[in-house]
Amino acid sequence: MTEEDATVKEPLDLIKLSLDERIYVKLRGDRELRGRLHAYDQHLNMILGEVEETITTIEIDDETYEEIIKTNKRAVPFLFVRGDGVILVSPPLRQ
Amino acid sequence: MLFYSYFKTLVGKQVTVELKNDLAITGTLHSVDQYLNIKLNNVHVVNEQKYPHMMSVRNCFIRGSVVRYVQLPPGSVDVELLHDATRREARG
């Protein structure tokens, strides 16, 4: 690793520093992914490993008309994610 | 080019392609092009009850832009190779 590799000069450097780390990805359609980043390109196409996908849906209760927020989770070993659905990427959940 | 090259190594393997309209199709990867358009053979739809009109479809061409995810066969993912290729691509 040279010094250049460790600085954030352009936004994609943030992704570069997250290679082989667990990241959080927010996607269109109320979907979120958590997984290890194995590959990406300039479009934000990605391959993630040990992926957990969370899909959030809002249902309206028939009687009370209350909004019920439901989350569905599933695990996928390896997932290719097309970049055009990506909204936000955040490096390791360190808190 | 990274993902085009990678998908070419998956030709002949079974993958599940999930589309932006929530349709998920499993099949044998026949071919891929630079736009990540995908041709699948021996396809079946994951949720056939919901999409009965797809029952008779044996093979299909999927436009790359309608793909949300591709579930990859774990045995065909060499993570070290992907890390190296990604670093090379990021530099170029």
Add this chain to the structure above:
Amino acid sequence: MADAGDVSQSARTPADFLKSIKGKPVVVKLNSGVDYRGILACLDGYMNIAMESTEEYVNGQLKNKYGDAFIRGNNVLYISTVKN
């Protein structure tokens, strides 16, 4: 050609504005209406954005915090500076 070199007292073009706000607290609004408040680390020609100490606001309510965040440029409606 206007004197684009002197941007010290006031930013003139959109590019000058973007150059001048690096390291400053900003609000980034996405097409979806979601707001991100944080420190602008850097951005590129696609309006891809790297932010630090980012807070996510949905309908004005704080929903999430991220140490670092990359926002894909195509989702960006605007970038605005904020006081303090």
